[in-house]
Amino acid sequence: xxxxxxxxxxxxxxxxxxxxxxxxxxxxxxxxxxxxxxxxxxxxxxxxxxxxxxxxxxxxxxxxxxxxxxxxxxxxxxxxxxxxxxxxxxxxxxxxxxxxxxxxxxxxxxxxxxxxxxxxxxxxxxxxxxxxxxxxxxxxxxxxxxxxxxxxxxxxxxxxxxxxxxxxxxxxxxxxxxxxxxxxxxxxxxxxxxxxxxxxxxxxxxxxxxxxxxxxxxxxxxxxxxxxxxxxxxxxxxxxxxxxxxxxxxxxxxxxxxxxxxxxxxxxxxxxxxxxxxxxxxxxxxxxxxxxxxxxxxxxxxxxxxxxxxxxxxxxxxxxxxxxxxxxxxxxxxxxxxxxxxxxxxxxxxxxxxxxxxxxxxxxxxxxxxxxxxxxxxxxxxxxxxxxxxxxxxx
Amino acid sequence: xxxxxxxxxxxxxxxxxxxxxxxxxxxxxxxxxxxxxxxxxxxxxxxxxxxxxxxxxxxxxxxxxxxxxxxxxxxxxxxxxxxxxxxxxxxxxxxxxxxxxxxxxxxxxxxxxxxxxxxxxxxxxxxxxxxxxxxxxxxxxxxxxxxxxxxxxxxxxxxxxxxxxxxxxxxxxxxxxxxxxxxxxxxxxxxxxxxxxxxxxxxxxxxxxxxxxxxxxxxxxxxxxxxxxxxxxxxxxxxxxxxxxxxxxxxxxxxxxxxxxxxxxxxxxxxxxxxxxxxxxxxxxxxxxxxxxxxxxxx
Numbered sequence: 121x122x123x124x125x126x127x128x129x130x131x132x133x134x135x136x137x138x139x140x141x142x143x144x145x146x147x148x149x150x151x152x153x154x155x156x157x158x159x160x161x162x163x164x165x166x167x168x169x170x171x172x173x174x175x176x177x178x179x180x181x182x183x184x185x186x187x188x189x190x191x192x193x194x195x196x197x198x199x200x201x202x203x204x205x206x207x208x209x210x211x212x213x214x215x216x217x218x219x220x221x222x223x224x225x226x227x228x229x230x231x232x233x234x235x236x237x238x239x240x241x242x243x244x245x246x247x248x249x250x251x252x253x254x255x256x257x258x259x260x261x262x263x264x265x266x267x268x269x270x271x272x273x274x275x276x277x278x279x280x281x282x283x284x285x286x287x288x289x290x291x292x293x294x295x296x297x298x299x300x301x302x303x304x305x306x307x308x309x310x311x312x313x314x315x316x317x318x319x320x321x322x323x324x325x326x327x328x329x330x331x332x333x334x335x336x337x338x339x340x341x342x343x344x345x346x347x348x349x350x351x352x353x354x355x356x357x358x359x360x361x362x363x364x365x366x367x368x369x370x371x372x373x374x375x376x377x378x379x380x381x382x383x384x385x386x387x388x389x390x391x392x393x394x395x396x397x398x399x400x401x402x403x404x405x406x407x408x409x410x411x412x413x414x415x416x417x418x419x420x421x422x423x424x425x426x427x428x429x430x431x432x433x434x435x436x437x438x439x440x441x442x443x444x445x446x447x448x449x450x451x452x453x454x455x456x457x458x459x460x461x462x463x464x465x466x467x468x469x470x471x472x473x474x475x476x477x478x479x480x481x482x483x484x485x486x487x488x489x490x491x492x493x494x495x496x497x498x499x500x501x502x503x504x505x506x507x508x509x510x511x512x513x514x515x
Numbered sequence: 516x517x518x519x520x521x522x523x524x525x526x527x528x529x530x531x532x533x534x535x536x537x538x539x540x541x542x543x544x545x546x547x548x549x550x551x552x553x554x555x556x557x558x559x560x561x562x563x564x565x566x567x568x569x570x571x572x573x574x575x576x577x578x579x580x581x582x583x584x585x586x587x588x589x590x591x592x593x594x595x596x597x598x599x600x601x602x603x604x605x606x607x608x609x610x611x612x613x614x615x616x617x618x619x620x621x622x623x624x625x626x627x628x629x630x631x632x633x634x635x636x637x638x639x640x641x642x643x644x645x646x647x648x649x650x651x652x653x654x655x656x657x658x659x660x661x662x663x664x665x666x667x668x669x670x671x672x673x674x675x676x677x678x679x680x681x682x683x684x685x686x687x688x689x690x691x692x693x694x695x696x697x698x699x700x701x702x703x704x705x706x707x708x709x710x711x712x713x714x715x716x717x718x719x720x721x722x723x724x725x726x727x728x729x730x731x732x733x734x735x736x737x738x739x740x741x742x743x744x745x746x747x748x749x750x751x752x753x754x755x756x757x758x759x760x761x762x763x764x765x766x767x768x769x770x771x772x773x774x775x776x777x778x779x780x781x782x783x784x785x786x787x788x789x790x791x792x793x794x795x796x797x798x799x800x801x802x803x804x805x806x807x808x809x810x811x812x813x814x
Contacts, residue, residue, distance in 0.1 A: 395731055479685075
C-alpha cells in the first residue's frame with residue numbers, strides 16, 4: 121500500500137525526523153493561504169500522487185504545467201494550483217494515463233548544500249532489512265545503480281535491534297558527511313530504520329535527503345510503501361489509503377479476495393495460481409496475443425468468486441476474449457466448470473471464451489462443457505488453448 | 516533416494532483442527548496409505564488448547580514439543596493463519612523438529628525476517644512459506660499438491676509456484692518422466708530454503724538425474740542459482756521463468772513477484788541461466804520438453 125509524500129512526511133516527523141515546514145492544500149485558495157502561512161520568500165508547490173518524476177512531469181490538460189513548481193508569491197501559488205488541482209499529471213513513472221492530482225503540498229524552500237539518497241528495503245539475500253545510501257541524491261537511483269554502482273552504499277541491519285549507532289556513523293562517514301551532520305545523520309538514519317520496522321514497510325525512500333548549509337539533515341521528499349501482508353496490524357495506516365490513486369478494478373478484486381492486475385491488452389485471463397497466471401499471460405504473448413490482465417482466482421474458486429472474476433475482467437472495455445486456464449489439484453475440474461457455467465449465465469458472456477482444464481475429474485468437466493450448449497471453445501493443452509484464444513479474436 | 520523426505524519421515528500438522536489443516540492432513544494420510552499401506556506416516560497435529568483430543572483419528576497436541584515426544588514426528592506441516600504463522604514456525608524450530616513446511620500465504624515480510632534471524636544455525640530446515648509443500652512420489656506427500664500428478668522418477672524439481680509446478684509435473688508425466696522429489700520453495704521474498712541449497716542436495720542425490728527449476732520475476736535468486744550451477748552442478752538442468760509479460764512495479768500475486776527498480780525481470784534470469792548451459796523453456800507449455808532436451812544433450 122502506497123501513501124502520499126505529505127502523509128509520509130507527517131509520519132516520519134512523528135517518528136522524530138526533520139521535515140520541511142509544509143501545508144496541505146486542496147483548493148487554489150488554500151494554496152495561497154499556505155504560502156502566506158509559511159511566510160517565506162519562496163515556496164515549493166508539489167503535486168501529490170503515488171508516483172515519482174513529478175518535477176519533470178506535465179499535466180494532460182495543461183501541457184506546460186510542471187508537477188512541481190517554485191513560487192515567490194501567494195498569487196503565483198494560487199495560479200499554479202488552479203491548473204494542478206483536478207488535473208491529470210503524467211510522469212515517467214505514472215504511465216501514459218497519468219494520475220489525478222487532488223492534493224498539493226506547499227513547502228518552505230530549503231537552503232540546500234547537498235542532496236543525498238537514503239532508502240530502506242527488505243533484502244532477500246540477507247533475509248532482512250537493509251539501509252541504502254548514496255551521495256547521488258535528487259536523481260533516479262536506478263540510473264545511479266547502473267552507471268556508478270560503487271556510489272550505492274548498503275548496510276544490512278538487524279530486524280530486532282534496528283540500525284545500531286556505529287552502523288549509522290559508518291554510513292555517515294562513508295557518505296562524506298562532516299561535523300554536526302554526523303550526529304544529525306546518526307539520529308536520522310536510526311529513526312528511519314526504526315520507522316521501517318515499526319510500520320511494517322516494504323520501502324522507505326528519501327530522495328533527496330537534504331544536507332542544509334547548517335549541517336542539518338532534512339527529508340526533501342519521502343516515498344513510503346507498506347507491506348500489504350502486514351496491514352491487518354496497522355489499521356491506522358490503512359486509513360491513509362487513497363483509492364483515487366489505485367486502479368478501480370484492482371481495488372474491487374482485492375475486496376473480493378482475488379488477485380488482479382490490469383494490463384493493456386485485449387485477451388482476458390482467469391487462472392488459478394499466481395505462477396500459472398503469469399505463465400498464461402506469457403504464453404498468450406508468445407503466440408501473438410496481448411493479455412488484458414493478470415488474475416489469480418486462488419485455491420478455493422467458488423461460484424461467487426468466479427462470477428466476480430469474470431465481471432472484473434469484462435469491466436475492461438478492451439477485453440475482446442477470455443482464456444480460462446485452470447489446473448485443478450485438490451480443486452476438482454467439475455467444481456470449477458459448475459461455477460463457470462453459473463457465472464456465464466449470471467453475467468451473460470458475449471465475447472469468445474476459451475477454456476483449458478487439467479487435473480482432477482477433467483473428463484467429467486469436459487463433458488459438462490460439451491453438454492452445456494454454450495459456445496465455449498475447449499483447449500486441449502496450454503499451448504493449444506493460448507493459440508485458440510488468440511485466434512478467437514480474429515487477430 | 517530423493518532429498519529431505521524419505522521413508523523415515525513422520526509428519527504432524529500445526530493447525531490441524533482448522534479447515535485447511537484437517538483437509539490436507541487427511542489427503543496426505545490417504546497418500547501414505549495408498550503408497551505405503553500399513554505404515555504410520557502422518558501421525559497427528561497441534562492446536563494450542565485442543566491437546567488431548569482427537570480429530571478424524573489424528574491425535575491433537577497443545578505443543579509441537581509434546582507432539583514430538585508422543586509421536587516421534589520429525590516433520591511439521593504448517594497451516595496456521597498469517598498473523599500467527601511465524602510464531603508457529605519458530606515453535607517448531609525451537610522444538611528441534613528436522614523439517615518444517617509452511618504453506619501459509621500472507622505472512623508479514625518482517626516476521627519472516629525475524630524467523631530468518633532466529634533460525635540462523637538451527638538444525639531445522641524450513642521450506643516455504645507460501646508454498647505447496649514437498650513430495651517424494653511414492654514415499655510421502657507433505658503439502659497440498661495433487662499426489663497423482665507427480666510420477667515416481669528421477670527429476671529433481673524446485674519451484675516458486677504451486678499450480679505451475681503441477682503443470683510441469685503433468686507435462687513430465689506425459690513423456691514418461693517423474694520426480695525424485697518436488698520442492699515448492701514458495702513465492703515470498705524471504706523464504707526458508709532457496710534454490711542453491713536444493714541444487715546442492717539434488718546434485719548429491721544418487722536418485723536424481725536431472726533438475727528442473729521453475730522461477731519467476733522478483734529478486735535475483737535464479738541468477739545466484741545460475742552462478743552456483745556453473746560452479747557446482749554437473750547434472751542436466753532445465754528451467755522456466757514466469758512473468759516475461761509482467762509490468763514493472765506491480766506485485767503479481769506472490770509477495771515476492773515484483774520487478775523492482777528494473778531488476779528481477781524474467782528476461783535477465785533466462786539469460787543468466789542460458790549462459791551457464793541451462794535449457795530454458797520458451798513457454799510454460801514446454802517445461803517437460805525442456806527437461807527431456809537437457810537430458811538428451813548430455814547423452
